[in-house]
Amino acid sequence: MAPVTRRAARKAFTPSISTPPVLEIPEVLEMILLQIDMRTLLISCQRVCRDWRDLITKSLSIQKPLFFTPIKESEWGMGEKLPNLLLAEMFPAIFPAEGEPRKRDFLFSDCVMTKDPASLDRFVQKDASWRRMLVQQPPILELGLFHIDSARGGDSALCVIIPANLMKQKNRDEGLRMGRLFGILLFDSPIRVGKFKSARLYWLLDEPIDFHSRQESNKDAFHQMLGQVGLVLHTKQIIQCAMGFGRGFSGVKTTKMKIIAAYREHGLDVDSQAEEMKARRRSAEEIELSDIDSDEADSEDLD
Numbered sequence: 001m002a003p004v005t006r007r008a009a010r011k012a013f014t015p016s017i018s019t020p021p022v023l024e025i026p027e028v029l030e031m032i033l034l035q036i037d038m039r040t041l042l043i044s045c046q047r048v049c050r051d052w053r054d055l056i057t058k059s060l061s062i063q064k065p066l067f068f069t070p071i072k073e074s075e076w077g078m079g080e081k082l083p084n085l086l087l088a089e090m091f092p093a094i095f096p097a098e099g100e101p102r103k104r105d106f107l108f109s110d111c112v113m114t115k116d117p118a119s120l121d122r123f124v125q126k127d128a129s130w131r132r133m134l135v136q137q138p139p140i141l142e143l144g145l146f147h148i149d150s151a152r153g154g155d156s157a158l159c160v161i162i163p164a165n166l167m168k169q170k171n172r173d174e175g176l177r178m179g180r181l182f183g184i185l186l187f188d189s190p191i192r193v194g195k196f197k198s199a200r201l202y203w204l205l206d207e208p209i210d211f212h213s214r215q216e217s218n219k220d221a222f223h224q225m226l227g228q229v230g231l232v233l234h235t236k237q238i239i240q241c242a243m244g245f246g247r248g249f250s251g252v253k254t255t256k257m258k259i260i261a262a263y264r265e266h267g268l269d270v271d272s273q274a275e276e277m278k279a280r281r282r283s284a285e286e287i288e289l290s291d292i293d294s295d296e297a298d299s300e301d302l303d
Contacts, residue, residue, distance in 0.1 A: 030059055038086050042066055042129065067134040070175045075138075081205055081230070082137050087130060087178055094181070095135075096203045105198045106185065108255045124262040131179030136230070139175020140164055143184065144225040144232035148213060151239040157218045159225060176231070184233065186259060187274040197237045204230045 023029050033041060033056065041062070046053040056062050063069035067084045088095035093110040108114060113123035122128070134140075145160040162184075164176035185199070202209060204226055211234070213219050226232045263270050 026055055029055060030061060033062060034065065038066060042086070064137070067137060068132055070134060070139045071137045073138050083203070083205060084133055084135050084137075084178070087133055087135060090130065091178075091182075094185075094201050096205045105200045108185075108259060114255050114259065120258065120262055124259070124266050124268065126266060126268060131177065133178050134175045135178055135181055136176070140230045141175060142229040143176060143181070144229045145188065145235075146222055146225060146232050147235045147237075148218065149237050149239055150214075155213050155215050155218055157213070157215075157221060159221060161225065161229060183273045186256070186263075187270070187276075188233070188235070197235070199233065199235045202226055202232045202234055 023032070029052070033045060033052075036045060041056065046056050056066075060069055064071050067086075083095050090112045091110075092112075093106045113119045123130075141164050142161050143164055145158075145162065147158040149156045149158075164180065165174040202211065202222075209223070209226070211219065211222050213222070222232065222234070260270060
């Protein structure tokens, strides 16, 4: 008689777990999975078996509520917008806060993943799913950048609209994904949070939208931009003559530098993202100077 191996013994005493026949029908399983909450569907269900994972990752009906595949306006209720609630848990200062006054600036230290090194290491992985998730359904196709320099003489505004996706010319319905938005927050030059500087995101979903400026023209331009794109990153700098201007809070700056260092460590393209944002700002400033020169020339002609 041949000896019983350890592997054979383990197999003999391990109860077999069979999949109910109904769950072997992809269409039925898909309908069941669509009733599960977003977090469980994204994390736990994909670990059940390879068949479940394949179905979840390949089904358009499942990928849409997971915010990986864009929903077309024609598939959605007229004028309805839904922010990504799972991302809102990770980035509370970025997304609209239902039932709370919208009076908070964006701080990197508010992001969940910055609380400890292990979380940050998982967060910056190249293949992290949050990068590919749309921030809203139906998707936002463009992002507005609205910067104000506030001085004694008044407020001056610089307005830029950038594509939600760098490949927008090839796929106009792609939409703004979280990796792109967070990269803009990380590398946009005016976001140097400190004593005289601030950054905040305004959503068209916000109610009420408490935007303030001393110039009515700036308010009109801001609301026009927000109505056009649906999401605006507003940065503000108070111009001071006093000594010490430009010194930010060291803790805030340290958090941002830690994230950038982690990006570099994991081989993420930091330099090209920073250069893109600088180029966008330079282009907007050149357009603004051109408009000023044109207005001055028109004024001289009238004289």
